[in-house]
Amino acid sequence: MGPMQRSMKRSWLNGRVVAIAVAGAMAAVLPFSAANAAGDSAGHAIERQEWSFGGFTGQYDQAQLQRGFQVYQQVCTACHGLKRVRFRNLAEPGGPMFPEAAIKALAASWPYQISGELDDQGNPIDRLPGPADQMVGPYKNDVQARAAQGGALPPDLSLIVKARTIETHAPWYSHWFHMLVDIVTGYQEAGADYLYALLVGYHEPPAGVTVGDGMYYNTAFHGNQLAMPPPLIKDAPVEYQPEAGVKATLEQNARDVTAFLAWASDPTLDTRKRLGWQVMLYLLITTVLLYLVKRKIWSRIEH
Amino acid sequence: MSGISYSSYKPTTKVGKWMDERLPVGRMFHAQFVDFPTPRNLNYWWTFGGILSFCLMAQIVTGIVLAMHYQPSGEMAFDSVERIRRDVNFGWLIRNLHAVGASMFFIAAYVHIFRGLYYGSYKAPREILWIIGVIIFIVMMATAFMGYSLPWGQMSFWGVTVITNLFSSIDSIVPGLGTTVVEWLWGGYSVTGVTLNRFFSLHYLLPFVLAGLVVLHVWALHVVGQNSPMGLDVKTPSDGVPFTPYATSKDAVGMFAFLLFFCWFAFFLPDYLGHADNYVEANPLVTPPHIVPEWYFLPFYAILRAIPSKLGGVIAMFGAIAILVLVPWLDTSKVRSTKYRPLYRWFFWLFVFSCVALGWLGSKPAEAEYVFWARVFTFYYFAHFIVVMPLVGWFEKPLKVPGSITEAVLAKNKGAAAAAPAAKS
Numbered sequence: 225m226g227p228m229q230r231s232m233k234r235s236w237l238n239g240r241v242v243a244i245a246v247a248g249a250m251a252a253v254l255p256f257s258a259a260n261a262a263g264d265s266a267g268h269a270i271e272r273q274e275w276s277f278g279g280f281t282g283q284y285d286q287a288q289l290q291r292g293f294q295v296y297q298q299v300c301t302a303c304h305g306l307k308r309v310r311f312r313n314l315a316e317p318g319g320p321m322f323p324e325a326a327i328k329a330l331a332a333s334w335p336y337q338i339s340g341e342l343d344d345q346g347n348p349i350d351r352l353p354g355p356a357d358q359m360v361g362p363y364k365n366d367v368q369a370r371a372a373q374g375g376a377l378p379p380d381l382s383l384i385v386k387a388r389t390i391e392t393h394a395p396w397y398s399h400w401f402h403m404l405v406d407i408v409t410g411y412q413e414a415g416a417d418y419l420y421a422l423l424v425g426y427h428e429p430p431a432g433v434t435v436g437d438g439m440y441y442n443t444a445f446h447g448n449q450l451a452m453p454p455p456l457i458k459d460a461p462v463e464y465q466p467e468a469g470v471k472a473t474l475e476q477n478a479r480d481v482t483a484f485l486a487w488a489s490d491p492t493l494d495t496r497k498r499l500g501w502q503v504m505l506y507l508l509i510t511t512v513l514l515y516l517v518k519r520k521i522w523s524r525i526e527h
Numbered sequence: 528m529s530g531i532s533y534s535s536y537k538p539t540t541k542v543g544k545w546m547d548e549r550l551p552v553g554r555m556f557h558a559q560f561v562d563f564p565t566p567r568n569l570n571y572w573w574t575f576g577g578i579l580s581f582c583l584m585a586q587i588v589t590g591i592v593l594a595m596h597y598q599p600s601g602e603m604a605f606d607s608v609e610r611i612r613r614d615v616n617f618g619w620l621i622r623n624l625h626a627v628g629a630s631m632f633f634i635a636a637y638v639h640i641f642r643g644l645y646y647g648s649y650k651a652p653r654e655i656l657w658i659i660g661v662i663i664f665i666v667m668m669a670t671a672f673m674g675y676s677l678p679w680g681q682m683s684f685w686g687v688t689v690i691t692n693l694f695s696s697i698d699s700i701v702p703g704l705g706t707t708v709v710e711w712l713w714g715g716y717s718v719t720g721v722t723l724n725r726f727f728s729l730h731y732l733l734p735f736v737l738a739g740l741v742v743l744h745v746w747a748l749h750v751v752g753q754n755s756p757m758g759l760d761v762k763t764p765s766d767g768v769p770f771t772p773y774a775t776s777k778d779a780v781g782m783f784a785f786l787l788f789f790c791w792f793a794f795f796l797p798d799y800l801g802h803a804d805n806y807v808e809a810n811p812l813v814t815p816p817h818i819v820p821e822w823y824f825l826p827f828y829a830i831l832r833a834i835p836s837k838l839g840g841v842i843a844m845f846g847a848i849a850i851l852v853l854v855p856w857l858d859t860s861k862v863r864s865t866k867y868r869p870l871y872r873w874f875f876w877l878f879v880f881s882c883v884a885l886g887w888l889g890s891k892p893a894e895a896e897y898v899f900w901a902r903v904f905t906f907y908y909f910a911h912f913i914v915v916m917p918l919v920g921w922f923e924k925p926l927k928v929p930g931s932i933t934e935a936v937l938a939k940n941k942g943a944a945a946a947a948p949a950a951k952s
Contacts, residue, residue, distance in 0.1 A: 280795040310610050386946070389803035396887060410795040415803060417734060446816070489806070492612070492619040500794025511783040518776040525768060526940050527567045
């Protein structure tokens with residue numbers, strides 16, 4: 225073994241030691257950086273949650289979507305519509321996948337009617353929704369909603385998870401690192417993390433904070449004062465079917481309804497990620513093959 | 528170096544010969560994309576030209592499909608985008624490819640521009656080639672800006688409001704003119720569906736203008752020939768290799784590697800490069816707390832806000848792009864490639880750092896500390912062009928540049944060959 229070989233071996237070893245050290249350091253730093261990266265709203269950190277649909281491989285959990293729909297139906301529908309979702313969507317793959325018959329029954333028993341259509345005489349009518357109709361809310365328009373809600377407008381929830389995010393406040397020297405980690409891990413769940421934090425974020429206001437009339441103190445909401453009364457109740461959570469085998473708690477309700485609304489915002493997520501991996505595999509193999517072709521061609525000349 | 532005159536094209540079929548005597552399209556393409564001599568030492572940074580052509584074509588194809596389903600009206604735009612995401616077969620895919628594609632187009636363009644700056648690809652005789660490139664960049668930005676207005680979300684609406692309002696600063700030179708320009712852009716007295724409609728029309732038009740500009744850009748490139756990492760031109764036949772199969776095979780590798788990156792975002796992070804606020808339908812009565820443009824405009828947005836006067840900010844922002852036109856004459860160095868410029872190299876990376884820093888600052892609220900740093904980096908952004916480029920060119924002693932591409936390649940390989948046995952001993 226010549227000196228060169230030995231030194232090469234040593235440098236290879238050193239390289240490995242360095243790699244392990246770097247990986248170890250990153251593992252040690254990561255939890256802290258994740259905590260730093262977690263956004264905050266008026267000093268309250270919003271923590272990232274584990275979601276079955278999170279990251280670049282995550283998919284929706286059908287049972288969770290069904291439970292989440294139950295929470296939506298029993299709680300949220302009192303004020304909020306879900307107009308971009310149609311009843312039939314609830315039966316489609318990648319969603320809660322309720323049986324077709326259940327969807328028909330659900331639409332027919334929906335508490336709100338479809339309005340704006342005309343009968344044969346040209347008179348405006350209200351009618352019961354069918355599977356192809358939108359999941360409308362209680363109000364016919366925003367003016368009616370505001371009038372009923374003391375001036376506040378309960379938004380339609382079809383896109384609520386996509387329309388919310390967590391503001392990150394990482395300093396300049398670590399900002400790029402958090403970006404890199406989020407890109408590599410495929411983090412897209414800021415909206416779900418925020419919504420969950422909001423649903424479990426109702427508390428008594430701290431001493432010295434006065435909450436306005438008709439407002440509620442919430443740690444996740446920007447400015448901490450929110451017109452929506454606490455939708456989920458700690459002592460009386462939405463009870464699940466016994467066969468679901470899941471204990472009903474406020475946190476479980478919040479988690480499930482957030483997952484359901486995440487699906488409502490992004491109903492093609494399962495297909496998207498599955499197709500994504502097929503595309504990545506195809507591209508990876510093609511890139512390697514093209515690289516080999518290129519190397520063969522360029523081996524004809526010095527370059 | 529003109530590749531246009533020479534062609535090894537020999538039509539073999541009757542139809543080919545018949546066509547060649549009437550309209551020699553095949554001969555032209557054969558000369559430009561098969562015989563065209565490309566430097567034998569190009570690195571992968573040179574594959575971004577091809578990648579950019581792909582990006583433009585991909586945006587046009589996905590855009591045409593989207594336009595079949597999109598409704599450019601204030602009442603229908605937002606809903607129609609949601610219909611595309613939910614109800615159109617593979618609409619979610621086409622829409623993600625188009626939205627993410629815009630960002631990818633800019634990533635590739637920025638790599639391409641910095642490549643040109645590093646290797647001195649703007650210097651004689653490539654001034655016109657460079658200037659056409661700057662025009663392409665400007666038209667690209669206009670196209671992207673109008674494209675972002677189309678989903679008609681909150682950020683679309685308020686982005687359009689803020690940026691179009693900038694033209695009202697002309698009022699401080701010619702009273703009334705700025706207001707007139709803004710009303711003319713809006714098609715009314717505020718941003719409405721009318722504005723959206725004309726932006727859609729222009730957003731559909733400009734990509735074809737871009738395609739025309741790209742033809743001119745490639746034409747100019749094929750007249751003067753490609754620059755190389757050493758900043759040397761192809762002077763003798765041994766300096767170059769035929770475009771096909773050499774450049775084509777390397778471009779294909781670069782393009783597929785880029786597609787891997789592209790698809791990672793399109794499939795796994797489709798919203799990462801956008802704003803959550805744009806999933807809220809445009810509402811003229813509710814201003815979002817934090818109006819930010821798309822990431823690729825952030826450095827220029829930081830420059831805009833760094834200047835205390837509105838008109839000054841607007842001039843600085845547009846000046847930051849326009850100054851690129853003058854780069855061929857601002858750089859006084861006799862040497863093209865930064866590889867051989869030991870002093871300028873430091874300033875180049877400082878410039879890159881400034882651009883990234885401005886991008887980060889552009890995403891932050893206009894608060895005291897951020898504005899201070901935005902001013903510092905804006906100062907360097909302009910100083911780099913106006914002071915550093917001319918002065919360093921005069922004072923710097925460049926390293927010795929190889930006599931030719933062939934000489935450099937053979938010397939490098941000889942060096943590697945000499946080192947190889949030592950490693951084996």
